[in-house]
Amino acid sequence: MANERVSGATVARLPNYLRCLIDLAANGAASVSSERLAELSDVNSATVRRDLATLGITGTRGVGYDVKYLVFQINAALGLNQAWPILVVGVGNLGRALANYGGLESRGFPIRALLDIDAALVGDVVAGVAIEHLDDLDAVVEREDVAMAVIATPAAVAQEVAEKLTAAGIVSILNFTATPISLPDEIEVRRVDLATELQILSFYQQRRTAARGGTGVPLTSAPALSAPS
Amino acid sequence: MANERVSGATVARLPNYLRCLIDLAANGAASVSSERLAELSDVNSATVRRDLATLGITGTRGVGYDVKYLVFQINAALGLNQAWPILVVGVGNLGRALANYGGLESRGFPIRALLDIDAALVGDVVAGVAIEHLDDLDAVVEREDVAMAVIATPAAVAQEVAEKLTAAGIVSILNFTATPISLPDEIEVRRVDLATELQILSFYQQRRTAARGGTGVPLTSAPALSAPS
DNA sequence: TTCTGTGAAATAGTTCACAGCG
DNA sequence: CGCTGTGAACTATTTCACAGAA
Incomplete structure (x- = not known):
């Protein structure tokens, strides 16, 4: 190639x-x-x-x-001349939003499974997909032949979920939680975090505000720093 | 400074x-x-x-x-020694997910308003915030003194919404739709797109698969290209 | 002794500018 | 003639490696 x-x-x-x-x-x-x-x-x-x-x-x-x-x-x-089926772990608000968002399916990433640890959710159907229990992960991965997963759980369990995914044979993970996860190098991981994005925006916004002479925004400004030589 | x-x-x-x-x-x-x-x-x-x-x-x-x-x-x-109140435009699944996600409030970005064009949604309360009509944007921005906004609408209206936000005085925008928006330079915009992230993952995954001799994945491979000199 | 702060080297990524193909 | 393909210059970013402060 x-x-x-x-x-x-x-x-x-x-x-x-x-x-x-x-x-x-x-x-x-x-x-x-x-x-x-x-x-x-x-x-x-x-x-x-x-x-x-x-x-x-x-x-x-x-x-x-x-x-x-x-x-x-x-x-x-x-690698998009084929569709890459994905699975989503965590069917809270975010997981539901992903499931109902048509943009993934239409761009080659059909959601083939929704997993959660909450037994009360298992069996519910969201966007045409029945929620399954995370314990059945291995079977689901095998059945749907998925290689990519999205983590949409609370941040606290992201690492644990990531390890389970890896053990089940998932090799690419999109982590939608606030905490980074660490996995062996051969697993590809990307993290998207809303707060991180907003903080970056905040940096530029603050700078712009400062440049204008600080009009309006009552910044609790940091004590002046002695600049390094 | x-x-x-x-x-x-x-x-x-x-x-x-x-x-x-x-x-x-x-x-x-x-x-x-x-x-x-x-x-x-x-x-x-x-x-x-x-x-x-x-x-x-x-x-x-x-x-x-x-x-x-x-x-x-x-x-x-x-610029995080103060909280930056934000507003969210588009209260579909994604907007709701954002509203219910505590991680923004706790990291200094309290959601102060939810806006939508769907009159049927106006007045509904999500995560303690009443949905207002996008037509009232100016009043909302003034009332809540917000400078940052998240666009969680369908992609088709993102540009239009972005322009309204700008006109209303919003200066930093987080665009959560699949289409980029273009605005004057003084407005800071960041876009986060799920499909883009998955496509990037797909690149590395495909490459890894190819490196292993293409076991399993039936890639419709591109015709061999003549390498440039 | 440990760990910062930073010149200087190395690497990555972008952009110019132009030869040359269709 | 218009536009690609690419050397070469440039700019940005990372990393090494070490002098020197605590």
Whole structure:
């Protein structure tokens, strides 16, 4: 296969390219220039060209890239030419939100199972999927042939759940809780945390406010620091 | 104020340091070495030292950093010495999940308002907050003095909602929909998209599978590409 | 002696700018 | 002629490694 070593930065941009390309295709565009795709994805056009070149994807000089081919190739690079069934552990509000959100199924990640430790929930059907008990994890993984899971439990049990998932054969985990989980290197984990995102926003917002002379916001400001030499 | 220019990479790590430090403090640790904090945060210790130095935070040679002081300083750097009230637009499953998730309130982001366009929802109370109509946005922003908002609507209306938020005076937005929104530079926006995260996981998973000789997974593999010279 | 603070080296990622293909 | 593909310059970020403070 053609891909050498694809940088993390490149990988992170691929889903965005894909989304833009799907829009373009829906609007009937047959080809697209790196310039245009760059504009839609909010990156530099050289970056687009280099990312694609890295994947071994080639365009036509003087014309651009074939939209359909590009979609196919990026899908292939991301491993999306097949659907990846997923399971969701934790059917609280968040788990339900995920189950009812059609965007996963439509983008190639059908939710095949919902698991919880609460026996009272077992058997309830959410978005067409019956909730099963976490104790049956092994059987579920085998039955549905899933390799990816989303953890939507309370943070306190995330690590424990992650270990069970790993033991059951899950190899990629999206952790939606506030605590990071640690697993062997061969398991791929990504964490998404709302509070983290808001805190980052807060940093920039605070800075902006400070730059404006601190109008309005009554910051309990830190004691002045002696700057290091 | 002591902060020169803090890199985005550094800012993104601060919430993680903070979480680790709060754990340490809860366990009674009075001081922490960069080595230990690095280990907990899964980064290199030199990175920790440099990040802190960038913020003007200084430790004690031979000892480490004072945990409580560090928490205070990072909080200050992130602008978290005050609470940032937020509002959530879109009270579907996701909006409800956010409203019921205590992790935001406890980390300094109390949800002060829930807005929706569906008149049938207006007046319902979710997690102690009454749903209001999006048309009343201006009044709500003024009344609650909020500067940050989370968009949890269907993707199709995200852009429109974002513009209304901006017009109403919101300056930081967390976009939880699949489509990016574009706004003037002075508005800070972050997008979190589930499918994007899963696609990134998929890339690494596919690669791992391929490396193992493709056992099991029946990938519709792309036609072999001629590698560029 | 331990652990910070930081020059300097190394690595990663972006962008320019242009030769050259279609 | 327009646009790709890519050397080479540039910028950002990480990491090493060590002088020096407590």
